[in-house]
Amino acid sequence: MKVLIADDHELILDTVVAFVEAAGGIEVTTAPDFDQAAARIAAEGPFDLVLLDLNMPGMNGLKGLERAVAMDGAEQVALFTGDASRTLAEQALEIGAAGFVPKTLPAKSLVNAIRFMAMGEQYLPAGLMTAEEPESTHPLAQKLTERERQVLKGLTEGKSNKEIARDLDLSEPTIKLHVKTLYRKIGAGNRTQAALLAREAGLF
Numbered sequence: 001m002k003v004l005i006a007d008d009h010e011l012i013l014d015t016v017v018a019f020v021e022a023a024g025g026i027e028v029t030t031a032p033d034f035d036q037a038a039a040r041i042a043a044e045g046p047f048d049l050v051l052l053d054l055n056m057p058g059m060n061g062l063k064g065l066e067r068a069v070a071m072d073g074a075e076q077v078a079l080f081t082g083d084a085s086r087t088l089a090e091q092a093l094e095i096g097a098a099g100f101v102p103k104t105l106p107a108k109s110l111v112n113a114i115r116f117m118a119m120g121e122q123y124l125p126a127g128l129m130t131a132e133e134p135e136s137t138h139p140l141a142q143k144l145t146e147r148e149r150q151v152l153k154g155l156t157e158g159k160s161n162k163e164i165a166r167d168l169d170l171s172e173p174t175i176k177l178h179v180k181t182l183y184r185k186i187g188a189g190n191r192t193q194a195a196l197l198a199r200e201a202g203l204f
Contacts, residue, residue, distance in 0.1 A: 002027050004050045006037035026111075026114065081101070140197065179194075
C-alpha cells in the first residue's frame with residue numbers, strides 16, 4: 001500500500017509517519033507543501049491514498065484538494081486538518097475527497113482510517129456529521145461576525161496575520177482590517193489581550 005502524506009509541520013509529519021510505518025504494510029512518501037506533493041504524485045504515483053494538510057503552502061484551501069482529486073496517480077485523496085467542522089467535511093466530500101481526518105485523531109484510529117480510505121472506502125470521524133455545529137451564545141461572540149470569530153481563533157492560536165490570511169484564503173490587509181475591528185468590538189488593545197479575552201470567555 002502506497003501513501004503520500006503532505007504537511008508543512010515537520011513534527012506532525014514525522015510523528016504520523018512513525019506511527020503509520022510502525023503499523024506495517026504501508027509505504028509512506030512525504031511532502032512539505034502542495035507543489036511538491038503534486039510533483040511526487042506525477043513522478044512516483046499511483047498512490048493508494050494522498051493525505052493533504054488543508055493549510056499547508058500551495059493548498060489555497062479546498063482548491064488544492066480539487067486539483068489533487070483530478071490528478072492521475074492519486075487513487076484516493078483525503079483532507080488532514082485541525083479544523084474538524086461539519087461544513088468543511090461536507091464541502092470536501094462534495095469535491096470528491098475519500099475522507100476527512102482530524103489531526104486530533106488517536107494514532108491507532110489514524111492508521112485504521114488510512115487503510116480504510118486506501119481500500120476505496122470513505123472515512124469520516126464518528127459523530128462528525130450528526131453533531132450540531134456549536135454556536136456560542138457568549139455576548140463577546142455575538143458582537144463579532146463569523147469571519148471576525150475565525151480571525152480571533154487564529155489569534156488565540158498564536159498565528160500571525162500572514163498565517164491567518166493563508167488559513168482563510170484572504171489577503172493580509174483584509175486580516176489586518178478584521179483584527180482592528182474585532183479589537184474595537186471586544187475592547188482589546190493588542191493580540192495577546194484579544195486572545196486572553198477569547199479564552200476567558202471560553203470561545204475556543
